[in-house]
Amino acid sequence: MSAAPAAAGRGPVVPGTRDVDRSDPEYRNWLRDAVRKVQADANRTADTHLLLFPLPVHWGVDLYLKDESTHPTGSLKHRLARSLFLYGLCNGWIRPGRPVIEASSGSTAVSEAYFAGLVGVPFIAVMPATTSSEKTRLIEFHGGTCHLVEDPRTVYTVAARLAEETGGHYMDQFTYAERATDWRGNNNIAESIYQQLRRERHPEPAWIVATAGTGGTSATIARYVHYMGYDTRICVPDPENSCFFDGWLTGDARTDCTTASRIEGIGRPRMEPSFLPAAIDRMMKVPDAAGLAALRTLEAALGRKAGGSTGTGLWSSLRIVAEMVREGRTGSVVTLLCDPGERYLDKYYSDAWLASQGLDIEPYGEVLRTFLATGEWRE
Numbered sequence: 001m002s003a004a005p006a007a008a009g010r011g012p013v014v015p016g017t018r019d020v021d022r023s024d025p026e027y028r029n030w031l032r033d034a035v036r037k038v039q040a041d042a043n044r045t046a047d048t049h050l051l052l053f054p055l056p057v058h059w060g061v062d063l064y065l066k067d068e069s070t071h072p073t074g075s076l077k078h079r080l081a082r083s084l085f086l087y088g089l090c091n092g093w094i095r096p097g098r099p100v101i102e103a104s105s106g107s108t109a110v111s112e113a114y115f116a117g118l119v120g121v122p123f124i125a126v127m128p129a130t131t132s133s134e135k136t137r138l139i140e141f142h143g144g145t146c147h148l149v150e151d152p153r154t155v156y157t158v159a160a161r162l163a164e165e166t167g168g169h170y171m172d173q174f175t176y177a178e179r180a181t182d183w184r185g186n187n188n189i190a191e192s193i194y195q196q197l198r199r200e201r202h203p204e205p206a207w208i209v210a211t212a213g214t215g216g217t218s219a220t221i222a223r224y225v226h227y228m229g230y231d232t233r234i235c236v237p238d239p240e241n242s243c244f245f246d247g248w249l250t251g252d253a254r255t256d257c258t259t260a261s262r263i264e265g266i267g268r269p270r271m272e273p274s275f276l277p278a279a280i281d282r283m284m285k286v287p288d289a290a291g292l293a294a295l296r297t298l299e300a301a302l303g304r305k306a307g308g309s310t311g312t313g314l315w316s317s318l319r320i321v322a323e324m325v326r327e328g329r330t331g332s333v334v335t336l337l338c339d340p341g342e343r344y345l346d347k348y349y350s351d352a353w354l355a356s357q358g359l360d361i362e363p364y365g366e367v368l369r370t371f372l373a374t375g376e377w378r379e
Contacts, residue, residue, distance in 0.1 A: 064334045065334075073142070080181070102170070122168075126158045128148070138343075173274075177274035208221050214272055237284045238284065
């Protein structure tokens with residue numbers, strides 16, 4: 001049975017080892033087959049597209065979006081969930097018949113529900129009650145169960161408690177995201193980006209912009225850049241009601257926030273263990289209205305709807321492009337299209353929801369329209 005969490009949910013829940021005989025041939029066969037199924041998924045979904053955002057050619061700057069929405073579960077979190085399942089299986093933590101439990105704002109839970117179904121174990125997602133209805137539908141579609149909580153800050157302790165009560169495994173993406181992924185390569189998202197840029201006019205990007213939920217993606221990309229000796233800089237945009245920016249600025253990992261982020265998938269009420277502030281070069285605090293205005297700009301440019309985390313990253317990326325244009329620097333910038341906007345039609349694409357949140361996106365939309373038309377950033 002899982003141990004109780006340390007420090008009010010801040011430590012990992014370590015699964016017990018007494019309830020299964022790991023030398024039992026039946027268990028070993030189950031484990032071997034489960035790992036094979038997860039690895040087979042990786043072979044089937046080896047890569048995602050790199051989309052070119054239209055900018056004036058004479059600027060000498062190219063902007064790309066790594067389209068992670070084409071994964072089988074529709075988001076960047078498919079990579080993370082696959083890595084977490086392999087990590088949990090190979091560590092002996094995920095066991096036949098025992099549930100996997102996760103604290104999530106939705107997309108990771110959708111992907112983990114998929115992999116739980118793939119290997120044949122139950123799945124429970126502990127999520128804020130404000131999570132979009134489309135995400136809860138997708139979790140249930142993949143065979144998972146949703147456990148909603150009113151206070152988003154309690155998702156960690158509730159997930160740990162459910163693991164304790166059921167004898168299941170608390171996946172704890174916020175602790176293990178940065179260590180479960182092979183950051184040296186193995187077709188991780190960073191290696192994929194550089195491979196896809198090989199024939200572009202600026203194959204080594206000046207900046208990669210990655211928003212943070214667990215912090216695992218920015219950690220993987222930053223580590224890979226340092227490991228390979230590239231000169232690329234890493235920027236992490238942070239939405240309102242998130243403490244990553246403050247923790248990065250002060251160096252205090254104990255930073256906490258009292259209000260939950262409105263941008264699902266990114267921004268956290270605490271500094272998560274997988275966020276590695278020393279590995280990144282820059283952070284930007286992005287108003288929620290600015291990130292959501294960028295979604296309309298993306299749709300106008302590419303005909304694609306995306307989630308709020310994509311908008312937050314795109315706003316920061318265009319701001320970096322504006323700096324490069326102003327300074328006469330050429331190069332490329334890469335950001336992520338994290339998940340499809342169809343999951344948020346009742347939120348980020350709803351004028352009624354924007355009004356209920358007191359968000360006016362028009363001034364930020366005008367900043368973007370002016371920039372793309374003139375090259376001048378007038379924020």
